[in-house]
Amino acid sequence: MAQGDRSIRVRYAPSPTGALHLGGARTALFNYLYARQQGGKFLLRIEDTDRARLKQGSQSSIEEGLRWLGMEWDEQPIIQSERKEAYAKAAQGLLESGAAYRCFCTPERLEQMRAEQRARHEPERYDRRCRSIPREESDRRAEAGERFVIRQAMPLEGATTFHDLVMGTVTFRNDTLDDHVLLKSDGFPTYHLAFAVDDHESRISHVIRGDGWLPSAPKHLLLFQAFNWLPPAFAHVPLVLGPDKKPLAKRHGAKDVLEYRDAGYLPEAVDNFIAFLGWSPGTEEDVLAIDELIARFSIEKIQASPAVANLERLDWLNGQFIRRLSADELASRIAPRFSGVTADALRPLMPLVQERLRTLNEATEMLRFFFEEPRDYRPDQLVPKGRDANGTAAVFQAAAERLRRLPAWDHDTVEHELRALAEHLGWSSRDLFMALRVAVTGRTVTPPLIESMAHLGQAPVIARLERASASLSNAPER
RNA sequence: GCCCCCAUCGUCUAGCGGCUAGGACACGGCCCUUUCAAGGCCGGAACGGCGGUUCGAUUCCGCCUGGGGGUACCA
Numbered sequence: 001m002a003q004g005d006r007s008i009r010v011r012y013a014p015s016p017t018g019a020l021h022l023g024g025a026r027t028a029l030f031n032y033l034y035a036r037q038q039g040g041k042f043l044l045r046i047e048d049t050d051r052a053r054l055k056q057g058s059q060s061s062i063e064e065g066l067r068w069l070g071m072e073w074d075e076q077p078i079i080q081s082e083r084k085e086a087y088a089k090a091a092q093g094l095l096e097s098g099a100a101y102r103c104f105c106t107p108e109r110l111e112q113m114r115a116e117q118r119a120r121h122e123p124e125r126y127d128r129r130c131r132s133i134p135r136e137e138s139d140r141r142a143e144a145g146e147r148f149v150i151r152q153a154m155p156l157e158g159a160t161t162f163h164d165l166v167m168g169t170v171t172f173r174n175d176t177l178d179d180h181v182l183l184k185s186d187g188f189p190t191y192h193l194a195f196a197v198d199d200h201e202s203r204i205s206h207v208i209r210g211d212g213w214l215p216s217a218p219k220h221l222l223l224f225q226a227f228n229w230l231p232p233a234f235a236h237v238p239l240v241l242g243p244d245k246k247p248l249a250k251r252h253g254a255k256d257v258l259e260y261r262d263a264g265y266l267p268e269a270v271d272n273f274i275a276f277l278g279w280s281p282g283t284e285e286d287v288l289a290i291d292e293l294i295a296r297f298s299i300e301k302i303q304a305s306p307a308v309a310n311l312e313r314l315d316w317l318n319g320q321f322i323r324r325l326s327a328d329e330l331a332s333r334i335a336p337r338f339s340g341v342t343a344d345a346l347r348p349l350m351p352l353v354q355e356r357l358r359t360l361n362e363a364t365e366m367l368r369f370f371f372e373e374p375r376d377y378r379p380d381q382l383v384p385k386g387r388d389a390n391g392t393a394a395v396f397q398a399a400a401e402r403l404r405r406l407p408a409w410d411h412d413t414v415e416h417e418l419r420a421l422a423e424h425l426g427w428s429s430r431d432l433f434m435a436l437r438v439a440v441t442g443r444t445v446t447p448p449l450i451e452s453m454a455h456l457g458q459a460p461v462i463a464r465l466e467r468a469s470a471s472l473s474n475a476p477e478r
Numbered sequence: 479g480c481c482c483c484c485a486u487c488g489u490c491u492a493g494c495g496g497c498u499a500g501g502a503c504a505c506g507g508c509c510c511u512u513u514c515a516a517g518g519c520c521g522g523a524a525c526g527g528c529g530g531u532u533c534g535a536u537u538c539c540g541c542c543u544g545g546g547g548g549u550a551c552c553a
Contacts, residue, residue: 015553050552107551114550123480124549149551167483176481176549184551191553215482215548238484239546247546273490276502280491284501303484303491306546310489313503323516356515366514418512433512445514 008040009205012066012073013195015047016058019256020065022309023210023240023248026274030237031208032071033275033297043202044073048081049188065257069267070290078202080194087189090197090227091150091182099226100182102138102148103130125178126151150183152192152223160218165235165299167211172218180219192216196223204232208299211236235299238306240277248309260314264337264359269318277307287320319358330354334363341371349455352447366447370456374442374464377471381438384431389472395425395432396439396469400462409458415450439468 012028014020020028035042044066046059066073094100103126105113114124130138131153142148154177161171182193189197199207213220214236224231240248260270271290280303281288281296288296322330327350328343335343337360346367353366383392402417422432437449440461446452453461 013553017553047553053552103551110550118479121479125480147551164483170482172482178549181551186551188551190551195553210547211483212547212553217482236483241546243489245545276490278490282492284492286490286502305484307491308489310503313490316503319516353515355517358515415512429512431512437513443513447514449512 007203007205008035008038009043009203010035010040010208011043011045011078011199011202011204012071013045013047013198013209014062015050015053016062017050017053017055018058019258020062021248021255022257022274022277024062025065025069025257025270026240026277027208027210027237028066028071029069029271029274030235030279030297030299030302033294034206034208034299035074036294037297040205041074042071043075043204044077045198045202046077046079046081047191047194048079049191049194051081051188061256061258068261069257069271078198080189080198083194083198084187084189086201087193087197088183088187091189091193094152094182094226095150097226098153100150100152101131101133102142103151103179103181104133104141104146104148105130123176126180128179131179147185149181149185151179152182152219152226154179154219154222160221162217162221162234164214164217165206165233166238166302166304167214167236168304170214170217174218177219177222180216182223192219192223196220196227196229199232200224200227200229206235206299207232208235208237211238235302237302238278238304240274241306241308243308243311245308264361264363265314265318266321266333266360269314269321272321273314273317277309278303278305287317287324289321315358322357322360323354325354327351327354334360337361338364338367345371349447352451352455356447369441369443369446370452373467374440377438377442377468379472381444382435382468382472384427384435387427387431387435392435393469393472395427395435396465396472398425399436400465400469403458403465404462406458409454411450411454414453418450436465440464 010031012024012031014024014028032042034040044063048054048059063077091100095102105126110126113127117124130151133141155174158174159171160174160177161169163169180192181190183189198204217234217236221231242248257270261267268289271293272288275288275293275297276286279297279301282301283296285292285296325333327347330350331346332343335341335346338346349367349370353363356366357363379389383389399418399421402421403414406413406417418432418436419429422429425432433449434444436453437446438444440449440453440456
């Protein structure tokens with residue numbers, strides 16, 4: 001088992017077959033939090049030994065996702081496809097020690113073998129035919145150019161037990177383990193070999209990975225033993241499920257984390273959200289920034305059961321984090337989503353929306369009227385229930401008149417004047433404010449009206465009131 | 479089929495033999511209120527089943543059931 005004198009080194013090791021999705025991001029985050037908390041290193045390793053499944057651009061999109069979520073990795077990423085020789089050398093060593101053997105079976109024979117096993121309801125495993133080939137014969141055939149793979153020779157009896165930091169003690173009977181392939185006939189390693197070689201060489205202390213790997217963990221442990229290397233500690237974290245209880249994977253439109261960025265979510269919120277999927281600090285705290293997550297994280301508190309991603313909670317969290325931002329911060333995060341509007345122009349408006357945002361993208365709809373004239377008014381929105389168009393048009397005129405005469409243009413003055421107007425007209429402030437709201441903003445849902453008017457400015461407000469009035473006068477009476 | 483893992487409100491979870499089973503999201507109600515939010519208060523809502531162990535099980539053990547994963551010259 002891992003000894004205490006080894007420093008903490010962990011890694012996130014995606015294969016570049018797609019984007020970084022929530023589940024992958026969570027695995028990465030657990031590694032990252034642990035490394036940062038322990039003052040260790042967080043490494044990135046690209047597992048691209050399956051050249052058939054490589055996807056162009058995948059690596060850079062995964063890296064972009066990690067950076068967006070604030071997970072900077074230490075050291076140069078390890079690219080497995082560049083390390084073919086290291087794996088071949090390691091496999092050769094195993095051949096020498098007898099922990100592995102060459103297998104010359106053809107894919108066709110293997111397929112037939114499996115078909116027969118299936119028919120007999122037996123476990124589908126390699127039948128170890130080549131395991132008994134004498135070493136000299138094996139060498140001769142290899143030299144003669146015959147194609148082969150290298151398989152790990154599993155112990156035929158006994159059991160392999162290890163302690164998983166999340167799952168607890170796990171035991172496998174050795175005779176159920178397959179003599180799986182370590183080195184493919186194309187010279188590339190399989191995951192298993194590359195995993196052991198790389199984790200050993202980069203002195204990984206803790207392997208925190210998805211629990212899909214749990215069934216092969218005993219093989220990995222045995223592999224470390226075969227190399228006579230000290231194995232890392234293991235922590236298998238359960239899957240993240242979608243709302244349909246199915247694993248969150250490509251199959252049901254699993255999302256690239258960058259899509260959350262584009263949809264207006266803050267990386268802080270996404271980090272918090274995924275951290276709490278299968279983990280909790282054991283307290284009642286729930287809105288934690290990344291440094292707080294780092295301080296509280298512990299592998300032992302990771303849940304052994306899978307978690308269903310509840311996106312409604314992400315919305316709520318995002319609102320919480322938005323509310324914690326300074327006006328400056330918020331403005332600069334919204335600005336890029338708002339074409340033609342600068343953070344400077346946005347900043348004074350932030351107090352109007354900060355309390356009501358769930359995503360950054362909602363800000364553009366809420367604030368658009370500050371930068372654009374309302375488009376066509378809808379009379380049914382402009383005219384309160386029980387009032388008529390002419391009357392309402394007159395009210396807009398009256399409001400414009402009163403506002404034009406105001407000596408100062410600030411919140412209190414405007415509010416006082418408008419409330420007086422409502423009183424004078426015999427309108428409820430509710431009706432009056434709604435009508436004015438639509439006239440000034442073109443919408444029925446907006447930030448608080450008076451503040452909005454104060455920020456918009458006297459002249460634009462009056463102009464919009466007159467325009468709204470005119471639109472009603474011109475409208476055909478019904 | 480075989481191997482392995484998992485199991486508390488709808489969801490995320492706290493719990494680590496004795497609790498009125500706690501919190502959060504969502505939901506419902508009330509308050510606040512110029513819309514929408516935010517905020518405050520209140521409410522409904524869970525230990526999958528059966529056996530053990532024990533004075534006592536949500537908690538420990540076994541079985542069942544139900545989920546999930548693995549079973550490739552994929553990771």
